[in-house]
Amino acid sequence: MVLTNHFQADWEADILLIDAEGYSHEIEIKLSKSDFKNDFKKSYTNSNTGEKFLKHDKISCGDYICNAFSFLLPMGMVDHDLIPAHCGIIEFYHNVDTWDTEFYRIREPKRVHEDSYWKLNDKDVFIRKMALSLLQKKLQIKGKHEELIFRSPFDIKKMR
Known part of the structure; x- marks a missing residue:
């Protein structure tokens, strides 16, 4: 690891x-x-x-x-x-x-x-914390990309 x-x-x-x-x-x-x-x-x-x-x-x-x-x-x-x-x-x-x-x-x-x-650290707790940290980073990155990908809702015109 x-x-x-x-x-x-x-x-x-x-x-x-x-x-x-x-x-x-x-x-x-x-x-x-x-x-x-x-x-x-x-x-x-x-x-x-x-x-x-x-x-x-x-x-x-x-x-x-x-x-x-x-x-x-x-x-x-x-x-x-x-x-x-x-x-x-x-x-x-x-x-x-x-x-x-x-x-x-x-x-x-x-x-x-x-x-x-x-022996000095609980492996299960360590893995859970690591998984949570990775999830938080993924959501931060996803949020940054979504800001770049999606236009402002005021710019979106209704399509029919």
Whole structure:
């Protein structure tokens, strides 16, 4: 399963991959050095305890929803030594002349824990929420197209 811009409670993944066994991998897309640096400043507050924590502190100690975490970056944007050892690195090169984009897996992510995504989340609720979200998006798109397709009712003449 591949999800883009997936929101869950106080957390958002640019790309979330979940395989058949429930192994999950978050891929964070960074297109600038400042965006990359700011990712390490992200903090979250636990809604139950009020505890504040930094995102990458939670990932590195295994107290995170996903089994693995990677950065997807333009080739050469960030020195690999600046990226924590538990994070995977995927770089891409985009040729602006041909519009070809090539991806290179530089470093595999480390598994930060062994729990299945479905052990930490109710699969049925997850699928229902995903289906509802897709339905809402479909209706939004349909509504936008209908605005473009149908003329104003004042322009429609009675045909006999």
